[in-house]
Amino acid sequence: MIARVLPLTQTRAIKGLFDYILPAELLDGVEIGSLLRVPFAGRVVQAVVAEITITSELPQERLATVTAVLPARLPADLVNLAQWIADEYCSTAARALAVMLPPGATRGLTEKQVLTAVVTEAGREALTDGTRLTEGQKTVLTALAASGAIPAAQLGTATLRRLKSRGLVSLDLAVSSRRPDRHAVSSISAAAPQLTSEQQAALVPIMSAFADLANTLMIGGDAAIAPSPASTFLLHGVTGSGKTEVYLQAAAAALEAGRGVIILVPEIGLTPQALARFEARFGDVVAVLHSGMSEGKRHDEWLRLARGEARVCVGPRSAIFAPMDDIGLIVVDEEHESSYKHEADPRYDARNVAERRAADHGAVLLYGSATPRPESVHASKRLRLHERVDGRALPAVEILDMRGLHHPLHPQTRLALADCRREGGKAIVLLNRRGWSNFLSCASCGRVWMCPNCEVTLVLHRSGGLVACHHCGHREAVPRNCPDCGSVSVSRHGVGTERLEHELATGLATPEFPIFRLDADSSGQDARARTLERFHAVTGGVLVGTQMIAKGHDFADVGLGVVVDADQTMRFPDFRAEERTFAMVTQLAGRTGRGGHGRVLVQTMEPKARPIRLAALHDADGFLNGELQRRRALAYPPFATLVRVVCSSEDDDGAYECATALRRLIDPPGARILGPAPLFMLRGKHRSQLVVKTAERTAAIAAVRSAVDAIAGTKPYRDVSISVDVDPQ
Ligand code: ADP
Numbered sequence: 079m080i081a082r083v084l085p086l087t088q089t090r091a092i093k094g095l096f097d098y099i100l101p102a103e104l105l106d107g108v109e110i111g112s113l114l115r116v117p118f119a120g121r122v123v124q125a126v127v128a129e130i131t132i133t134s135e136l137p138q139e140r141l142a143t144v145t146a147v148l149p150a151r152l153p154a155d156l157v158n159l160a161q162w163i164a165d166e167y168c169s170t171a172a173r174a175l176a177v178m179l180p181p182g183a184t185r186g187l188t189e190k191q192v193l194t195a196v197v198t199e200a201g202r203e204a205l206t207d208g209t210r211l212t213e214g215q216k217t218v219l220t221a222l223a224a225s226g227a228i229p230a231a232q233l234g235t236a237t238l239r240r241l242k243s244r245g246l247v248s249l250d251l252a253v254s255s256r257r258p259d260r261h262a263v264s265s266i267s268a269a270a271p272q273l274t275s276e277q278q279a280a281l282v283p284i285m286s287a288f289a290d291l292a293n294t295l296m297i298g299g300d301a302a303i304a305p306s307p308a309s310t311f312l313l314h315g316v317t318g319s320g321k322t323e324v325y326l327q328a329a330a331a332a333l334e335a336g337r338g339v340i341i342l343v344p345e346i347g348l349t350p351q352a353l354a355r356f357e358a359r360f361g362d363v364v365a366v367l368h369s370g371m372s373e374g375k376r377h378d379e380w381l382r383l384a385r386g387e388a389r390v391c392v393g394p395r396s397a398i399f400a401p402m403d404d405i406g407l408i409v410v411d412e413e414h415e416s417s418y419k420h421e422a423d424p425r426y427d428a429r430n431v432a433e434r435r436a437a438d439h440g441a442v443l444l445y446g447s448a449t450p451r452p453e454s455v456h457a458s459k460r461l462r463l464h465e466r467v468d469g470r471a472l473p474a475v476e477i478l479d480m481r482g483l484h485h486p487l488h489p490q491t492r493l494a495l496a497d498c499r500r501e502g503g504k505a506i507v508l509l510n511r512r513g514w515s516n517f518l519s520c521a522s523c524g525r526v527w528m529c530p531n532c533e534v535t536l537v538l539h540r541s542g543g544l545v546a547c548h549h550c551g552h553r554e555a556v557p558r559n560c561p562d563c564g565s566v567s568v569s570r571h572g573v574g575t576e577r578l579e580h581e582l583a584t585g586l587a588t589p590e591f592p593i594f595r596l597d598a599d600s601s602g603q604d605a606r607a608r609t610l611e612r613f614h615a616v617t618g619g620v621l622v623g624t625q626m627i628a629k630g631h632d633f634a635d636v637g638l639g640v641v642v643d644a645d646q647t648m649r650f651p652d653f654r655a656e657e658r659t660f661a662m663v664t665q666l667a668g669r670t671g672r673g674g675h676g677r678v679l680v681q682t683m684e685p686k687a688r689p690i691r692l693a694a695l696h697d698a699d700g701f702l703n704g705e706l707q708r709r710r711a712l713a714y715p716p717f718a719t720l721v722r723v724v725c726s727s728e729d730d731d732g733a734y735e736c737a738t739a740l741r742r743l744i745d746p747p748g749a750r751i752l753g754p755a756p757l758f759m760l761r762g763k764h765r766s767q768l769v770v771k772t773a774e775r776t777a778a779i780a781a782v783r784s785a786v787d788a789i790a791g792t793k794p795y796r797d798v799s800i801s802v803d804v805d806p807q
């Protein structure tokens with residue numbers, strides 16, 4: 079037999095399938111998706127089986143033989159998906175496979191086996207027939223008789239060895255599944271509540287899509303081939319409107335029909351409640367996959383899914399590759415979050431991969447958000463939840479004009495925070511900038527402290543006593559004087575979360591009214607989770623943080639929300655800037671005032687800006703309609719596809735020349751090509767970018783791919799790296 083394989087090498091130049099002889103003694107157990115070791119270009123590499131055939135087009139004597147078969151196996155549908163991702167995102171199948179393989183598989187991680195003691199028949203009898211036993215032996219045998227099997231390490235090896243030599247117990251290796259901790263949250267009930275009428279109405283079309291898909295599957299035998307808009311839904315509902323409950327009931331229906339469920343969430347660490355609710359409702363069939371877990375646990379959860387022991391997978395972006403057969407439902411919660419895009423090759427977007435996977439499996443695809451993307455609004459059937467479940471109104475949003483003011487907080491904001499303290503309430507303050515101040519300059523000669531590797535200013539982190547680059551991580555000690563002119567007056571400009579926390583801590587905090595901070599500097603997921611718990615537990619206080627604080631947390635009793643610099647997201651030269659600004663203000667408002675009256679203050683230099691004005695009016699439809707019109711007029715997604723090509727090199731000219739050469743080669747019909755345009759230097763690399771804007775997605779991707787293939791690695795551009803990003807974020 080012949081195994082046609084995809085070798086797992088990172089090289090872009092290696093494409094397509096390679097044939098190997100699969101000898102009879104290795105044949106057993108090899109299927110599409112099996113992991114092999116094969117000789118390749120003078121080495122032995124791992125490879126994934128894509129096809130098994132009887133004959134090869136190549137003569138037998140030119141074929142090498144498979145070296146070994148490894149235990150891991152990827153489901154066949156994922157092998158196809160990897161090839162699709164390679165095409166869709168201008169990557170290679172090997173790179174796509176690398177993000178889907180079972181955790182640890184390439185280095186041979188398998189299930190953990192532990193020595194386990196089991197009581198024998200003679201052992202059971204010994205407990206009752208008067209056989210002489212020491213107290214220790216009696217305890218062990220009794221425990222074993224009660225529970226069947228126990229890991230030897232828990233029982234004491236000396237005793238066990240003696241019992242074994244008398245034939246009273248047997249010792250064997252048994253698989254011990256490493257399971258992540260459950261997220262038991264006592265306040266979460268396992269029972270499904272009575273749905274509100276809006277939730278009910280949203281579920282109706284989802285349920286009939288399940289029924290339609292079941293019929294199609296029965297008639298056609300094969301799942302739908304193209305993504306079907308009829309089974310793609312967008313659940314657009316304000317925060318607290320009960321979206322998660324709709325996901326839960328849709329998931330219950332899929333499970334009831336014997337089908338699997340994937341739930342994608344932006345970041346598990348920030349949204350443990352969502353996971354806990356799935357675990358509480360469905361119990362042991364829920365598996366979790368995320369990078370915060372040890373590889374062993376991920377591996378074992380992966381296997382539970384692959385074997386069908388778990389039928390619901392909850393996880394971030396990469397959980398879209400959960401090894402499941404017959405998926406009936408895929409949910410993408412908070413679908414507007416940019417974390418669904420993978421920012422390394424393959425630059426896949428889990429939201430689009432979800433579409434592909436749903437089509438392959440004949441599954442319902444359900445996106446959900448309070449601030450959906452114009453793309454999803456355009457492409458899906460929209461289901462609305464207008465009201466919060468608790469019936470409370472959304473908080474009043476006030477816009478505060480910051481023009482001409484120098485203090486980072488508007489006088490009204492300071493008053494509102496003081497009121498909050500007096501009333502013993504809670505506030506969240508969002509400032510999307512870490513550190514103390516965002517740049518330093520010399521007051522005498524004007525020198526600005528820049529990163530030596532990137533064209534950006536260094537940010538002062540006072541607690542760490544350093545200035546740091548937020549792009550490459552470069553750090554220096556805080557300067558005492560200017561290296562250019564010797565002056566000791568170094569001025570600090572701008573305000574970050576560290577300084578804001580300090581201001582509030584000195585001006586506002588009391589023992590009853592503490593200030594917390596949450597941003598990427600608060601080290602580690604665990605520390606962040608603890609900060610959130612502490613803020614949750616106090617009766618009054620302030621949580622200061624970056625956008626992280628507006629993502630998915632469910633605080634029952636935050637009365638005041640403040641956005642310190644609402645224009646921050648608008649200053650990016652990006653067609654999504656307005657969407658991001660609208661989402662930030664709306665999401666913050668959604669976290670505010672769930673339990674009672676809420677008030678949101680939005681500080682801005684552009685009080686008339688459309689996203690800020692409409693977010694203050696809670697006018698999501700107005701914003702989305704305007705945004706879709708604008709995107710149509712300017713030919714931006716969803717009315718066009720963008721492909722971004724970035725060339726980077728150590729020398730200044732290389733990147734630009736390479737981009738220019740690509741520009742000449744890329745010539746798809748009906749596309750506009752912008753650039754080459756220089757980008758700021760990053761990590762010591764000069765960069766130049768092209769943007770292809772087209773209505774003919776497939777043709778444009780193919781044109782970019784062939785241009786890149788023609789140029790990458792050729793002599794003049796050997797030192798230039800080229801990255802292609804389809805649908806850049
Ligand atoms: P969203 O996901 O839209 O933010 P959730 O699903 O988290 O909203 O619902 C908000 C709160 O309302 C949760 O505490 C949830 O348990 C509760 N809830 C949701 N639906 C119902 C319902 N039909 N009856 C009672 N409580 C509900």
Ligand code: ZN
Binds near residue numbers: 523560
């Ligand atoms: Zn100076």
Ligand code: ZN
Binds near residue numbers: 548549
């Ligand atoms: Zn840098």
